[in-house]
Amino acid sequence: MCYFTERYGPWVVIAGASQGIGEQFSHQLAAKGLNIMMIARGKEALDKVASDIRQQYPVEVLTASLDLADPQLSAKLNAFVGEREVGLMVYNAIYSHIGEFFADDLDSKKLCLDVNCKGPLTFLQALVPPMQNRKRGGVILMSSMSGFQGSAMVTTYAASKAFNTVLAEGLWEELRHYGVDVLACVAGATRTPNFNRQTPADKAGSAFPMEPAAVVSEALIALEKGQGPTRITGRMNRFVNVLFSRILSRKQAVCFISRATRRLYAN
Numbered sequence: 001m002c003y004f005t006e007r008y009g010p011w012v013v014i015a016g017a018s019q020g021i022g023e024q025f026s027h028q029l030a031a032k033g034l035n036i037m038m039i040a041r042g043k044e045a046l047d048k049v050a051s052d053i054r055q056q057y058p059v060e061v062l063t064a065s066l067d068l069a070d071p072q073l074s075a076k077l078n079a080f081v082g083e084r085e086v087g088l089m090v091y092n093a094i095y096s097h098i099g100e101f102f103a104d105d106l107d108s109k110k111l112c113l114d115v116n117c118k119g120p121l122t123f124l125q126a127l128v129p130p131m132q133n134r135k136r137g138g139v140i141l142m143s144s145m146s147g148f149q150g151s152a153m154v155t156t157y158a159a160s161k162a163f164n165t166v167l168a169e170g171l172w173e174e175l176r177h178y179g180v181d182v183l184a185c186v187a188g189a190t191r192t193p194n195f196n197r198q199t200p201a202d203k204a205g206s207a208f209p210m211e212p213a214a215v216v217s218e219a220l221i222a223l224e225k226g227q228g229p230t231r232i233t234g235r236m237n238r239f240v241n242v243l244f245s246r247i248l249s250r251k252q253a254v255c256f257i258s259r260a261t262r263r264l265y266a267n
Helices: 003-008 020-031 043-056 073-081 106-134 155-178 193-198 212-224 235-247 250-265
Strands: 011-015 035-040 061-065 086-091 137-144 180-187 230-232
Touching: 003 086, 003 137, 003 212, 011 020, 011 106, 020 035, 020 043, 020 086, 020 193, 020 212, 035 043, 035 073, 043 061, 061 073, 073 106, 086 106, 106 137, 106 155, 106 180, 137 155, 137 212, 155 180, 155 230, 180 212, 212 230, 230 235, 235 250
Parallel strands: 011 035, 011 086, 035 061, 086 137, 137 180, 180 230
Antiparallel strands: none
């Protein structure tokens, strides 16, 4: 039996599963023999990925079209999972707005917190206690390089990703005593549909984007090898982190990443 099915089976719940990194988590975990419970807001895209997985792998696939900012998310998530034994949780869903802080309205900022911060808390509360009782399981929270320092143009999003990284690190220490592995997977620019939609094509290469498949492969290797609490994916991203954390001052790091973000996105 595959290590993943023994350690993290039989079911994995993936939030934000219909495209990009989430789609790759769905495919790569199905390839390891886990049954997949896919959650995203867009039903059509979700069903397409689910159909592709069913055709390629001998696993069960269930889907739920849920709004992760819904005040009733907890009840709807519990109804979807039911009595199934979930051994792995992947929270990949995000909401992001690119632009100056006060050009974004308050409702949008709150939505960012609902999806990026309250969402993971809701999933953790619903899915992890049974893992503690069984003394096995795993959690992957997707985070971002932007969460290591503040940045102009993505101020609220960066703050929400800092929350995810620190949350995962604290849980890593708490839950490892119960046999539950936790990983903060920190990605840099990644060639997802959102990235392609938001980033001018003539500037995208300057961000050195990774492919979603590579990000997910690194994350799953890190989880299996116990390389938590935090894994930065990609050599370039790890180099940038060393530069920011050991060579530049905090002020210099914030100014550097803000200039880079403005070059990509400012009019």
